[in-house]
Amino acid sequence: MSMIAAFYGGKSILITGATGFLGKVLMEKLFRTSPDLKVIYILVRPKEGQTLQQRVIQILDSKLFEKVKEVCPNVHEKIRPISADLNQNDFAISKEDLQELLSHTNIVFHCAATVRFDDHLRHAVQLNVTATQQLLLMASQMPKLEAFIHISTAFSNCNLKHIDEVVYPCPVEPKKIIDSMEWLDDAIIDEITPKLIGDRPNTYTYTKALGEVVVQQEGGNLNIAIVRPSIMGATWQEPFPGWVDNLNGPSGLIIAAGKGFLRSIRATPMAVADLIPADTVVNLTLAVGWYTAVHRPKSTLVYHCTSGNLNPCNWGKMGLQVLATFEKIPFERAFRRPNADFTTNNITTHYWNAVSHRAPAIIYDFYLRLTGRKPRMTKLMNRLLRTLSMLEYFINRSWEWSTYNTEMLMSELSPEDQRVFNFDIRQLNWLEYIENYVLGVKKYLLKEDMAGIPEAKQHLKRLRNIHYLFNTALFLIAWRLLIARSQVARNVWFFIVSFCYKFLSYFRASSTLKV
Ligand SMILES: CCCCCCCCCCCCCCCCCCCCCCCC(=O)SCCNC(=O)CCNC(=O)[C@H](O)C(C)(C)COP(=O)(O)OP(=O)(O)OC[C@H]1O[C@@H](n2cnc3c(N)ncnc32)[C@H](O)[C@@H]1OP(=O)(O)O
Numbered sequence: 234m235s236m237i238a239a240f241y242g243g244k245s246i247l248i249t250g251a252t253g254f255l256g257k258v259l260m261e262k263l264f265r266t267s268p269d270l271k272v273i274y275i276l277v278r279p280k281e282g283q284t285l286q287q288r289v290i291q292i293l294d295s296k297l298f299e300k301v302k303e304v305c306p307n308v309h310e311k312i313r314p315i316s317a318d319l320n321q322n323d324f325a326i327s328k329e330d331l332q333e334l335l336s337h338t339n340i341v342f343h344c345a346a347t348v349r350f351d352d353h354l355r356h357a358v359q360l361n362v363t364a365t366q367q368l369l370l371m372a373s374q375m376p377k378l379e380a381f382i383h384i385s386t387a388f389s390n391c392n393l394k395h396i397d398e399v400v401y402p403c404p405v406e407p408k409k410i411i412d413s414m415e416w417l418d419d420a421i422i423d424e425i426t427p428k429l430i431g432d433r434p435n436t437y438t439y440t441k442a443l444g445e446v447v448v449q450q451e452g453g454n455l456n457i458a459i460v461r462p463s464i465m466g467a468t469w470q471e472p473f474p475g476w477v478d479n480l481n482g483p484s485g486l487i488i489a490a491g492k493g494f495l496r497s498i499r500a501t502p503m504a505v506a507d508l509i510p511a512d513t514v515v516n517l518t519l520a521v522g523w524y525t526a527v528h529r530p531k532s533t534l535v536y537h538c539t540s541g542n543l544n545p546c547n548w549g550k551m552g553l554q555v556l557a558t559f560e561k562i563p564f565e566r567a568f569r570r571p572n573a574d575f576t577t578n579n580i581t582t583h584y585w586n587a588v589s590h591r592a593p594a595i596i597y598d599f600y601l602r603l604t605g606r607k608p609r610m611t612k613l614m615n616r617l618l619r620t621l622s623m624l625e626y627f628i629n630r631s632w633e634w635s636t637y638n639t640e641m642l643m644s645e646l647s648p649e650d651q652r653v654f655n656f657d658i659r660q661l662n663w664l665e666y667i668e669n670y671v672l673g674v675k676k677y678l679l680k681e682d683m684a685g686i687p688e689a690k691q692h693l694k695r696l697r698n699i700h701y702l703f704n705t706a707l708f709l710i711a712w713r714l715l716i717a718r719s720q721v722a723r724n725v726w727f728f729i730v731s732f733c734y735k736f737l738s739y740f741r742a743s744s745t746l747k748v
């Protein structure tokens with residue numbers, strides 16, 4: 234019997250960010266392995282045109298929850314959505330809901346965050362720092378609370394090269410930042426943002442670092458732990474391989490590459506691609522919840538959920554495997570054939586952006602205009618290039634994360650728990666994982682049918698022929714222009730033509746003689 238699964242039995246669990254990528258995989262695993270848990274409270278913000286219940290039903294009706302429905306048929310009754318907006322004071326939770334939460338919750342998993350790299354500092358602070366502070370305050374009023382697990386990111390200290398499982402101080406205290414956001418206007422915040430984030434690349438990593446400091450400073454007597462995943466990718470094994478439902482991290486780029494929009498990228502092929510499957514993050518998180526509640530460590534432990542130091546894979550290898558998978562499982566209606574150019578310097582990046590991205594987009598928009606349609610490719614390409622520019626920081630550097638706490642935790646688990654809540658990334662076969670990832674992107678993100686693969690392959694063949702035809706035409710035009718302008722080119726052309734003529738005459742003569 235799994236001790237961790239048994240631990241969550243009968244528990245009331247509060248999850249923030251349950252409608253997000255990680256939150257859904259977390260809920261799924263909890264229901265599947267501990268179907269006798271009491272209730273999962275989820276803080277959900279109302280969405281236009283959807284009630285809370287509809288949001289829950291949408292999640293439960295997805296393929297991700299198919300297995301859960303078999304082992305926990307009354308799963309609908311065990312999810313209790315609570316209307317809450319983490320951007321609002323006290324999360325705008327009703328008094329009755331708050332009372333219920335405070336009096337029943339045993340475990341809190343705080344996953345909600347803004348993960349956008351370009352978020353305005355005020356908003357990122359509100360969600361990633363202030364909301365964490367408020368949730369801690371709520372948690373401190375929960376008499377039955379056994380553990381509070383905060384999900385951060387391995388990149389919260391990406392300004393360092395070697396990162397230990399400790400909370401690093403921030404130059405300006407989070408409390409001061411929170412206070413200042415209340416009275417500074419947007420223009421001033423914009424001005425001071427670069428100074429505040431310092432050598433971090435964006436407001437996301439900066440505010441996640443502040444969030445950790447808040448957890449450490451304001452956790453009081455709570456049993457708290459911090460989990461730091463690196464770049465979260467599709468599921469590795471559970472509930473099935475390749476499940477993914479948003480464009481964050483590499484998923485969006487896999488689509489862009491598979492559809493032929495993205496054909497070159499400024500990335501260091503040898504840099505470590507620190508991807509971590511979502512189910513691995515969930516398994517570690519649940520093990521951390523159990524350990525924190527049962528063993529009550531004296532200090533706030535930080536757990537790195539990364540792959541680089543135990544089972545490294547680099548971006549070059551990953552890119553090649555993604556491309557190899559496109560050969561077997563192409564995406565439908567590609568714009569161009571998938572291809573990859575990893576560049577590392579400015580000049581080649583600009584060159585490939587012009588040749589591989591902007592020029593085809595302009596030509597295609599010209600064609601759309603000619604055929605009376607609205608041009609859209611240049612706009613799409615500009616957004617893609619903007620996205621790339623934001624991700625570049627992470628694909629041109631390598632980090633070393635120590636994993637003492639994570640390894641310690643692994644050694645504390647029973648063999649059964651090590652199997653059921655497997656977070657041993659050394660067992661992951663990258664080639665297999667990446668193939669399943671690409672397949673998952675095709676099935677669950679693009680919603681493409683596997684039956685369409687033969688047609689997709691035909692389409693790629695047509696694109697290849699168009700490509701050859703286009704290049705030949707381009708070459709002939711360039712050559713014709715050159716011959717018209719240069720005597721040297723004319724002489725070379727005359728030499729080639731007469732050489733071919735002589736060769737053909739000789740060939741014909743010798744074959745006639747043989748007969
Ligand atoms: C030529 C080579 C190809 C070879 C093969 C291929 C490749 C793949 C393997 C190798 C590629 C390497 C990729 C690695 C990238 C990894 C970097 C991740 C770093 C993570 C560090 C921290 C980890 C975390 O802790 S948090 C989670 C990470 N957070 C994110 O990933 C969020 C990033 N996204 C954003 O901040 C925004 O979406 C932004 C700013 C990029 C775009 O914002 P915008 O306002 O323009 O609008 P959106 O509505 O958000 O989206 C617009 C548009 O872009 C699409 N899109 C969104 N995200 C991505 C994405 N990551 N990649 C591609 N496209 C994306 C979105 O769908 C929209 O499309 P529309 O068509 O306009 O609807």
Ligand SMILES: NC(=O)C1=CN([C@@H]2O[C@H](COP(=O)(O)OP(=O)(O)OC[C@H]3O[C@@H](n4cnc5c(N)ncnc54)[C@H](OP(=O)(O)O)[C@@H]3O)[C@@H](O)[C@H]2O)C=CC1
Pocket residue numbers: 249250251252253254255256276277278317318319320343344345346347348360384385386387441461462463464465466479481482
């Ligand atoms: N994705 C990754 O690669 C990594 C993620 N992480 C961390 O993991 C955690 C989960 O990330 P992930 O699942 O990818 O993120 P998602 O963007 O998929 O999910 C974010 C969640 O937060 C909720 N949320 C956002 N704003 C509010 C709000 N104002 N009120 C209530 N809920 C809100 C979202 O709700 P809604 O559905 O309404 O938008 C959603 O449920 C985050 O803490 C992130 O920092 C760490 C490392 C890597």
